[in-house]
Amino acid sequence: MSGKSYRFQRTISSTAEHCCVPLCAASSKYNSALSFHTFPKDFETRRKWISAIRRDHFAVSPHTRVCSRHFTSEDVREPLSATARRLLRKGAVPALFEWNNFSLPLSRQAGVMERRERKERPVEEQDTSCEEAAGVTHDHDYAAAPGPLVDLALDENKARRSEIDQLRKQVQTLNLKQRFGIHRFAGSDRDIRFFTRFGSYDLLIRFWTQIEPAVPSMIRVTQAQRGNFTEPTFPACDLADRYGVHQSTVSRIITTWSNFLYTVLGSVRIWIPEEKIRENLPTEFKDYADTTVILDCTELRCQCPTSPLLQSEVYSAYKSNCTLKGLLGVAPHGAVTFISPLYAGSISDKQITRESGILSLLKPGMAIMVDRGFLVDDFVPCKIYRPAFLSGRSQMSASEVRETQAIARVRVHVERLIRRVKEHKFFETEIPLRLFGNINQLYSVACLLTNYENGPLVKSWSKKPE
The missing domain is CATH 3.30.420 (Nucleotidyltransferase; domain 5)
Incomplete structure (x- = not known):
């Protein structure tokens, strides 16, 4: 199919079908030489089609089509009559795309001798008499070392690469600063106390070490269970904005952890002899x-x-x-x-x-x-x-x-x-x-x-x- 050329000429049709493959603009409204095929019902074959097409978050509907230019000639069965439709071979998978130049490597048939290219003779063995007679001169030595312009280009590439690395590090540092998390305030006991009420980062980590073994047994509050719990009053909108989540998610997290801490800390005897x-x-x-x-x-x-x-x-x-x-x-x-x-x-x-x-x-x-x-x-x-x-x-x-x-x-x-x-x-x-x-x-x-x-x-x- 890759050898054919198609002219985009408007056709007379009540409906128009379009190809879903990325970078393909084929449409039945402007091309009558192509055929448009629905996705197969077989689950495994359909999965192969979706994988070959390479589209993110792709949902297949009954109206989704793939045009015939993405199938090899062996996969397409030409119609026997002018009124019949072009069909695909059972199990056929689209393989010709823009990213592989609409071509596949040709496989050598069994029993056919492989043609080998003739090796060229070394330069010193070639006959240069014809070139000398025609007055052809070699004005450039391709085996010579690169000139100063090439060196400047290489130096410029290195400088650009170094600049890109520095910009990448700056972006990573900026993202780290913008990310709201406890490690951001590890060096400031004042900030740790403001956000967590713990006196220092060391106290917070020690407390976490004590309760971490019980975390796998935590019962998390889901959206379905949310109605059985009362949401606490706190600046939920502020926390939701800091962490980039919904306010209801903040409420469920707070409820989950309050239940967990009440169980874990409440099991420790606090009355001292x-x-x-x-x-x-x-x-x-x-x-x-x-x-x-x-x-x-x-x-x-x-x-x-x-x-x-x-x-x-x-x-x-x-x-x-x-x-x-x-x-x-x-x-x-x-x-x-x-x-x-x-x-x-x-x-x-x-x-x-x-x-x-x-x-x-x-x-x-x-x-x-x-x-x-x-x-x-x-x-x-x-x-x-x-x-x-x-x-x-x-x-x-x-x-x-x-x-x-x-x-x-x-x-x-x-x-x-x-x-x-x-x-x-x-x-x-x-x-x-x-x-x-x-x-x-x-x-x-x-x-x-x-x-x-x-x-x-x-x-x-x-x-x-x-």
């Missing part, structure tokens, strides 16, 4: 050496319900807002050792201490440290360190003032830990009502992560004794 606490007791607690845990409550702003009854449940007189309230326990050396569920903001500190489950962990030989509002002396089975208050008196004694100041100095880090929890961007805005179904899970993960994200709560405690 008394002897371990004494081994790591800071020197600031020498006057309160039997302290096992420091308790305090925290409140998170939430959306105001439309129901007046629910409004009264979640309204906090202390915050003058609708809140959710939880009890946190911190060991003297700064680790979170107790996390209660979140309750409606109207609950008192006394009631939340009763219902949180902390009483089952306390023993008579222990001591807890609380704020003034924790009036739990009548049901807590252990000693209580609490700042003194006036109780109708005009002023406190000097010893009470000193004790109040001493307790305030050592329990200040529980407030710093609560601040670290609230630094998570999830708690920067009020919690919507639709998140109440899994707010305890997200809150627990935020609290548990503080045990891995940062160093000591008080810098002086990190100094080694001289």
Whole structure:
């Protein structure tokens, strides 16, 4: 078929068929010498056609055609009559394309002698008498070394190649800078803390080393399961733009990882035995050496319900807002050792201490440290360190003032830990009502992560004794 030439002349036809092969402009509307063939129904033969055509993301339809100029003459069966159609041999595959110059190597038939080209004689053996008689002179020596112009061209090519390599490196560097990922901020602890809440890149990698063995067992939230989970509130559009994904994908990833971290971190026992606490007791607690845990409550702003009854449940007189309230326990050396569920903001500190489950962990030989509002002396089975208050008196004694100041100095880090929890961007805005179904899970993960994200709560405690 490659030896024929076709004139593009308009034909009279009600329909027009076009060839789907790249770089081929054949159409039945302008060429009646070609035939246009549909893709075979046989799966294997059809696959060979698609592979031979070399089109990306190619979808074959009943109207897709390949013209006869892409088949060899052996594959095309000419019609026996003028009204018949040209057909293809069974199993025929298109093989003549623009990229192989519409030709195939000819195969030698069996029994036919192969013609060999005659070797030319060396130059010194050739007869040059005819050339001399005709006055032909050799004005150029093709065996001579290249001149200075060729050398300049080679040098220019090397310079261009070096320039291209430099531009390629610049593009790779630019792509690396534009790519948003954790390795981009590996050299800046400040950026690592801003984007991950971890104190340093080293802390982040150590945490990842601990949870990585459990990652293969992670249950991923799919699009079909998305309706069974509540989407968290966070700047999803910002994350979607940074990573180049859809906002729903960001929501599914956050939900998947919150479920995973809640399972992995929640399986670790965080309540520390008394002897371990004494081994790591800071020197600031020498006057309160039997302290096992420091308790305090925290409140998170939430959306105001439309129901007046629910409004009264979640309204906090202390915050003058609708809140959710939880009890946190911190060991003297700064680790979170107790996390209660979140309750409606109207609950008192006394009631939340009763219902949180902390009483089952306390023993008579222990001591807890609380704020003034924790009036739990009548049901807590252990000693209580609490700042003194006036109780109708005009002023406190000097010893009470000193004790109040001493307790305030050592329990200040529980407030710093609560601040670290609230630094998570999830708690920067009020919690919507639709998140109440899994707010305890997200809150627990935020609290548990503080045990891995940062160093000591008080810098002086990190100094080694001289």
